[in-house]
Amino acid sequence: MKKKLYDLAHSRAGDKGNTLILSLIPYDEADYPLLCEKVTPDAVKHHLKEIVLGEIIRYEMPNLASLQFVCHQALLGGVTTSLSMDTHGKSLSYAFLQMEIEV
Amino acid sequence: MIRIGSGAGFSGDRLEPAVILAEKGELDYLVLECLAERTIALAQQRKNRDPNSGYDPLLEKRIDLLLPILKEKKIRLITNMGAANPIGAAKKIMEMAKRKGIHIKVAAVTGDDVLEHLDGQQEVLETGKPLSKLSNLLSANAYIGADALLPALESDAEIIIAGRVADPSLFLAPMIYHYGWSVDDLDKIAQGTVVGHLLECAGQLTGGYFADPRKKEVPDLARLGFPFADVGPDGTAVIGKVEGTGGFINLATVKEQLLYEATDPTGYLTPDITADFTTVRLREIGSNQVEVSGGRGRPKPATLKVSLGYHTGYVGEGEISYAGPNAYSRAVLAGEIIQERLKDQFPDLRIDHIGVSSVHRTYFGELREPYEIRLRVAANATDSENAAIIGEEVEALYTNGPAGGGGARKYVREVIGIVSTLIPREKVQTQISIQEC
Structure with a gap:
């Protein structure tokens, strides 16, 4: 069965220059291993292919039962010079949560 | 404590x-x-x-x-x-x-x-180029x-x-x-x-x-x-x-x-x-x-x-809304008209459909026809007069563009870029x- 990340976890987006930072925090800490297994950098890169042009690095944080994704070349140049509507990419946490995984 | x-x-x-x-x-x-x-x-x-x-x-x-x-x-x-x-x-x-x-x-x-x-020798982290290449440092x-x-x-x-x-x-x-x-x-x-x-x-x-x-x-x-x-x-x-x-x-x-x-x-x-x-x-x-x-x-x-803050020119923006039957197609047509008229003068012209794909720059899943949609056009310009052209062209869609356009707005703002x-x-x-x- 496929499930959206939105049903399992929450996320906040941050930005540094042209880099987008996405957290992934399961509502139930018991789902952390499942997210580690399914939400790989490659899978996220595939999901966000229209948005993230560069490399995606994933940090595992078992102490917080959370994942952090650092996505390079993702903000059309960055907050100060981007022509995008959402120059910070703040709304992109919900683009991420649209991703589906097999559970 | x-x-x-x-x-x-x-x-x-x-x-x-x-x-x-x-x-x-x-x-x-x-x-x-x-x-x-x-x-x-x-x-x-x-x-x-x-x-x-x-x-x-x-x-x-x-x-x-x-x-x-x-x-x-x-x-x-x-x-x-x-x-x-x-x-x-x-x-x-x-x-x-x-x-x-x-x-x-x-x-x-x-x-x-x-x-x-700063003597201009320092490397700008975002570009890898020396600071002296950055004009208009503020x-x-x-x-x-x-x-x-x-x-x-x-x-x-x-x-x-x-x-x-x-x-x-x-x-x-x-x-x-x-x-x-x-x-x-x-x-x-x-x-x-x-x-x-x-x-x-x-x-x-x-x-x-x-x-x-x-x-x-x-x-x-x-x-x-x-x-x-x-x-x-x-x-x-x-x-x-x-x-x-x-x-x-x-x-x-x-x-x-x-x-x-x-x-x-x-x-x-x-x-x-x-x-x-x-x-x-x-x-x-x-x-x-x-x-x-x-x-x-x-x-x-x-x-x-x-x-590092630097002057990087101006941004011009224009917006106009369409609503009701076939609103999305009318907004797309309006965007195509702007694209054809401005693409040579503004190579980085950005056209967004607010209500569909403007903030994520794409959409996920199936696109459902939105009841209303707002066209948004933006581009960089070296001076404010040129930046103003974007909003003027969008506003001109009132009498020259698709049917039923409303609520046009235009903006010009100076852009301060930040690098480090x-x-x-x-x-x-x-x-x-x-x-x-």
């Missing part, structure tokens, strides 16, 4: 949460973090026009509300509202205090402005650390006003001062930095920027309470807020904020430390109370980051200057 409150998370933040914290929070220190990357470049621009300005635009409003309470409750204020002119900000505060008949001692912290120390501010605030704390100044201090350092400084931590005590400095990082965005720790109806409900966001931390001698802290205020604090809100903007959670860089968030432990110990401990540190970076470079620490000398009345 000391209690440090966070009364603002950005320049434009709400005013009254800081007042509530000061009145009812039993604080030792109140911190107001009001400086984003671009804010200081804009402040420098104002200072260039008027040497007495260049501090935070809301300084007077915030100080007017807070000054009598700070004095009465003996709370010390630490803020980066000095922006490009901490001394000018201190003078303004003295002026206000005199008018109110309040005796006050203010310390201005300067030295973050390093524009004079401001250069080094991120200074908690050490720059310590002389001001030792001076007994009641208000400490600085410019580009790194956000977590504003909170770390009173911990170092109060407990006499060595700046080489890496784990304490790291743990204090973790607490500072959690507090720096104020309401984002107490349920602000968190709510999602039916999924993540947050009570009473209209009266969101801002956080404070009770920090113990080893840096272990309990995050709380004033009873009766809106929002909440739990593991979920604290996790979201801890990870916010951390480009490397194994090595979060500040002027004070390289902090490891992967050792942090969080524990809910009561209603709206989360204990934070366990941050570990490695030595601070050898260089300081410098934020690194500078050796020894090139940055900070000072304090005291004013008293």
